[in-house]
Amino acid sequence: MKHTQSSLKIGIVLSSIPGYSETFFRNKIKGLQSNGLDVTLYVDTFSEVPQNLSCKIVSAPSLGNGFISKTIVSCVAALKCICLHPKRSLKHYNLDKADGLPFKHRIKNLLLNQYLLNQNLDWLHFGYGMLANSRENVAEAIGCKMAVSFRGFDLYLSPLKHKNCYKVLFSKKVKYHVLSEKMKHTLIANHISEERIHVITPAIDINLFASGDHTTKAKENLEILCISRLHWVKGLNYVLEALALLKSDNIDFKFTIIGDGEERERLVFAAYQLGILDHVTFAGKLSQTEVLKALKQSNLYIQYSIQEGFGNAALEAQALGLPCVVSDADGLQQNVLHEKTGLVVPKRNPKALARAILELHNLDSEKKQHMADFAIQRVRNEFNVEKQTALFLEFYSN
Amino acid sequence: MNNKLKIAIYSGEIPSTTFIERLIQGLSHKNCEILLFGRVKKKPNYRSNILIKGYKSGRIQKGIYLVYYSVLLTLFRSKDKQKLDAILKTNNRTGMYDKVKCYPVLWHQPDIFHVQWAKGIHEWDWVKAFGMKLIVSLRGAHINYSPIADVQLAEVYRTHFPNVDAFHAVSEAIAKEAQKYGAQKDKIKVVYSGLDLDVFNTTEMEPSSQNDDTFNVISVGRPHWKKGYGYALDAFKLLKDQNFKFTYTIVGGLNLELEYQLVELGLENDVISINHVPFHKVQQLIKSSDLLLLPSTEEGVANVVLEAMAAQKLVLTTNCGGMEEAVIDGENGFVVPIRNVQQMAKKIQEISLMSETQIKNLTDNALATIKKQHTENLMVEGMFDLYQYK
Numbered sequence: 001m002k003h004t005q006s007s008l009k010i011g012i013v014l015s016s017i018p019g020y021s022e023t024f025f026r027n028k029i030k031g032l033q034s035n036g037l038d039v040t041l042y043v044d045t046f047s048e049v050p051q052n053l054s055c056k057i058v059s060a061p062s063l064g065n066g067f068i069s070k071t072i073v074s075c076v077a078a079l080k081c082i083c084l085h086p087k088r089s090l091k092h093y094n095l096d097k098a099d100g101l102p103f104k105h106r107i108k109n110l111l112l113n114q115y116l117l118n119q120n121l122d123w124l125h126f127g128y129g130m131l132a133n134s135r136e137n138v139a140e141a142i143g144c145k146m147a148v149s150f151r152g153f154d155l156y157l158s159p160l161k162h163k164n165c166y167k168v169l170f171s172k173k174v175k176y177h178v179l180s181e182k183m184k185h186t187l188i189a190n191h192i193s194e195e196r197i198h199v200i201t202p203a204i205d206i207n208l209f210a211s212g213d214h215t216t217k218a219k220e221n222l223e224i225l226c227i228s229r230l231h232w233v234k235g236l237n238y239v240l241e242a243l244a245l246l247k248s249d250n251i252d253f254k255f256t257i258i259g260d261g262e263e264r265e266r267l268v269f270a271a272y273q274l275g276i277l278d279h280v281t282f283a284g285k286l287s288q289t290e291v292l293k294a295l296k297q298s299n300l301y302i303q304y305s306i307q308e309g310f311g312n313a314a315l316e317a318q319a320l321g322l323p324c325v326v327s328d329a330d331g332l333q334q335n336v337l338h339e340k341t342g343l344v345v346p347k348r349n350p351k352a353l354a355r356a357i358l359e360l361h362n363l364d365s366e367k368k369q370h371m372a373d374f375a376i377q378r379v380r381n382e383f384n385v386e387k388q389t390a391l392f393l394e395f396y397s398n
Numbered sequence: 399m400n401n402k403l404k405i406a407i408y409s410g411e412i413p414s415t416t417f418i419e420r421l422i423q424g425l426s427h428k429n430c431e432i433l434l435f436g437r438v439k440k441k442p443n444y445r446s447n448i449l450i451k452g453y454k455s456g457r458i459q460k461g462i463y464l465v466y467y468s469v470l471l472t473l474f475r476s477k478d479k480q481k482l483d484a485i486l487k488t489n490n491r492t493g494m495y496d497k498v499k500c501y502p503v504l505w506h507q508p509d510i511f512h513v514q515w516a517k518g519i520h521e522w523d524w525v526k527a528f529g530m531k532l533i534v535s536l537r538g539a540h541i542n543y544s545p546i547a548d549v550q551l552a553e554v555y556r557t558h559f560p561n562v563d564a565f566h567a568v569s570e571a572i573a574k575e576a577q578k579y580g581a582q583k584d585k586i587k588v589v590y591s592g593l594d595l596d597v598f599n600t601t602e603m604e605p606s607s608q609n610d611d612t613f614n615v616i617s618v619g620r621p622h623w624k625k626g627y628g629y630a631l632d633a634f635k636l637l638k639d640q641n642f643k644f645t646y647t648i649v650g651g652l653n654l655e656l657e658y659q660l661v662e663l664g665l666e667n668d669v670i671s672i673n674h675v676p677f678h679k680v681q682q683l684i685k686s687s688d689l690l691l692l693p694s695t696e697e698g699v700a701n702v703v704l705e706a707m708a709a710q711k712l713v714l715t716t717n718c719g720g721m722e723e724a725v726i727d728g729e730n731g732f733v734v735p736i737r738n739v740q741q742m743a744k745k746i747q748e749i750s751l752m753s754e755t756q757i758k759n760l761t762d763n764a765l766a767t768i769k770k771q772h773t774e775n776l777m778v779e780g781m782f783d784l785y786q787y788k
Contacts, residue, residue: 160657232655237628241737266623268547273695273736277546307658348632348662 008396011119011144013042013135014127017057023312024202025127029055031389037396042116060115077114088117088141095137099168109134116142123147123396125177129154129166136168147395149177152309152330153233155186166190177395179310180331198395201334202310203388206380208292209319222246222253222361225298225322227291227313228305230261230282235306235327237270241350242304242357244274251358256281256298258291295320300361305329306347318342319379321372323363325356341375402447403430405785406508406530408522409515410436412452416677417591417701418514422448424592424778430785433508435499451502460498467501478504478528485524496521504528510785512566516540516576517551519558526561533784534559536567536576536586538698539624542719545579555579564784568698569720587784590723591701592777593768598681598708613644613750616687618680618702619694621653626693626716626736628659633693633742635663642747645670647687649680685709689749694718695736704772707731707764712757714745724772730763 010032018025032039039055046059061077063070081089089110096106116124116138124139125147126132132148139146148169155178159165170190176197178184184197224243228234236257243255257267257280264282271277286294295301301317303326310331317324318335324342326332338344343356363371405425409418412434419442426432426445438452453463471479482504486496503511503525511525512533517540526532545552559580566589567573573586615634619625627648634646651673652660660669675683684690690706692715699720706713707724713731715721716738727733732749734741752760 157654157658160661161654232623263623265543265547269543269624269696270737272543272546306662348659 008123009038009040009121010396011040011042011116011121011124012127013116013124013131015044015131017041017043017046017053023204026053027203027205027385027388028392029053031385032392032396035389035393037393040119040121058115058119060112074111077111081110081114081117085118089114092117092137092141095140099136099171105134109137113138120144125149129169130158130162132169132174133162133165136172140172145175146172147175147177150183150187151179152183152307155183156307156330157233175395180334182330182334183309198391200388200391200395201331201383202312202315203383203385204312204315204319204379206319206384208288209295209316209379222251222300222357223298224253224255224300224302224357225258225294225317226255226302226304227258227295227316228303229259230257230263230267232263233305233307235304235329235347236263236267238306238348238350238353239302239304240267240270240274240276240280242353243276243279245350245354246357247274247276247279253279254281255279256283256294258283258286258294260285295322298322300325300357302353302357303327303332304345304347304353305332308332311335314342315379315383318375319383321376323360323368323371324375325353325360327353336375337378341371341378403510403785404433404506404508405430405510405512406433406435406503406506407512407514408435408518410518412436412438412450413440413442414514420592420594420774421777421781424774425781428778428782430782433506435503451506453498453502460494464494464498464501467505468497470505471501475505481527482524485527489520489524491521500524503530512785516555517544519562520554523558523561526563531563531785532561533564533566534562536565536572536581536698538568538572538719539696541572541575541579542696542698543624552579555581566781566784569723571720571723572698587780589777589780589784590772591699591704592772592774593701593704593708594774595708595768598705611643613642613689613746614647614687615644615689615691615746616647616649616684617691617693618649618684619692619700620650621648621656623655624694624696625650626695626718627652627656629695629737629739629742630691630693631656631659631663631665631669632739633746634665634668636739636743637746638663638665638668640747642750644668644746644750646691647672647683649675649683681705681709684711688712689714689746691742691746692716692721693742694721697721699724703731704768707761708768708772710761710765712749712752712760713764714742714749716742724767726767728760730760730767 029039041055041057044060045062046057061073063073093106093110096109113135119142121144123145127149129148129150170192176187177200178197179201181199184199187197188194246253271280295317301322301324303311303314305327306329308329308331314324314326314335318341324336326336326344327347328344329347333344336342336344343360345352345356407422413419422432426448432448434450434452436452437455438450441450453460482500486492507528508530510533511522511530513519513522514535516534516536519534523532545555556579565581565586567586568591570588573588577583621627637644645668647670649672652671660666684706690711690713692700692703694716695718697719703713703715704724713725715725715733716736717733718736722733725731725733732745734745
């Protein structure tokens, strides 16, 4: 397999360099490189070269804040457009014109996309749907193929915020990568033909999250874990309400949330008002080693999101044989198979969630072990990095 | 010699929020001088005894303002200036912005320095060293939840609350809450928010295009999580599933979270979102609805509920904060527990079945409650008593 596509040049557009926790992009880039593909990363800004990521990185020119710096950067971009790649610039301008963009926007797009117009690539791949906004014609202008990944938030929430934001994109010849079958159906509903949509699920490092001699823990102590940003899309307020129902039934539990975010105050106050603050630990952001330790110490994992692309943490929990309760949001219902590798509960329904937590916790140990074994095996077979890389190689091959 | 009481009302910004402006305007009818410090966003048209001593936000304007007060203090009160500088230095507050905030207060030296937002208390307890009385308002989130989530803030309160001369609490409930952080009970006076009743009695109805058999519910307030709109939407989803006919208007706009919830629950055609409308228009919208709903998880005493009661409109509130001090379930409005979707839905349905006579009784009682404890006069007198507290 190696080197068969060594001539392929892939440009991946992201807003910033993927951090350590964004394993999806890091795994993908490493996987492609190890198979001989030439990967360049295009980002809005970056201050230092990241460790452990050896691809070429190109940053968009910074416009600065003041009028003078904006004018200078724009003039430089305009000169480069005219002198370095006039044909491509003209093509980009004309394609924008054909899309019905007003003159001002055509010029603005041209200047902002100038840093991409001199690139020679086989694929220009936008890492999120919104990153392709105002850049829908770059790939055609430079004569390469265009790919766009949708990850959840960009497909379901961005269009609410920016009406018709994908109107132009969806009219283009683009190959789409999505994380789940649900997202594929959403794109089909937007009149994208099925053959242009490829589902490639996230993958995890199955050696890091190896279960060892996994045996499900005794049911006495209900120790629930959730790894999540403290953001409304994660549905944590509904989890707290479900836990309050458990408390009112005199069921003892401990709930730990690993992660930080803008809604900490909201969630702490909710836990306080619901009378469960003593049972809840807001652990903040933790290192991978600490996360692994917490996963191994818990006996139930929850991901009750309102919107979730796929949910890597739920994969990691399953890989360790931890019983999982998840919502039916987007990719989660594909991530966890209901009653086979965990339980899937309708979202925004704390009563149903409370029932599911109890059902899973009280499951007899043999059934629980069977569920854990199946989950571990499934994650190892279906969600490993090698499989993901092979699917991406196939994605770029035709 | 001028022996009028000099009162500084400090919220950080001029003009301030509606209810603080209402307090400023009300107090200006008393025999006192009101000083306003802080950043001037816009100069309101005040009575002559309200003096704006704030600064514009530009760096140059702030610089000139600072030089002006520095010179005055150096020339005429250099010892006081040195004393204040020493206090600020001890508290590691040596930046230009700290002086911009403090020097004018020292120069004008009001008798009372009334801090409207408790979170800023640590910046102002120096005023006591110069004989000014420090008064702090206990309002909403600053007391009800911020110190629960932020242990450092709770510690700031515990350190500084014992130094405060008097507290103004917007409700009995918040007065009780503040005692957890060291506010002494005998130093707290509850002064309820007050309204100018004439404004609400004379508001006309907005012409309605709704069907008579549709129950029209309205909420007013920005889409902040504490307003609990998510619970209201979940409640209306339950009602819709029971074929209950309604429209729900949210004045204040929706955020992305609520918009997504609306789409997911299939309520796009049942919920109307209105962004920014002027005050009188909001009153018209309230008047033409059947029910004002406050689904909040936290409030002091929500002004919008008081306003609806003054306009003789039915209200349904959660039992958050001090709401039950104004609304008594079944007497002058309705109350449901916080964060309880099922009970909220059930109550809305029950209210929709009420007769005209029952509604009239309740709304008469509501207006009586406002006249008894929420008039502008009561607020001003209560506050003035607090300022003269020894």
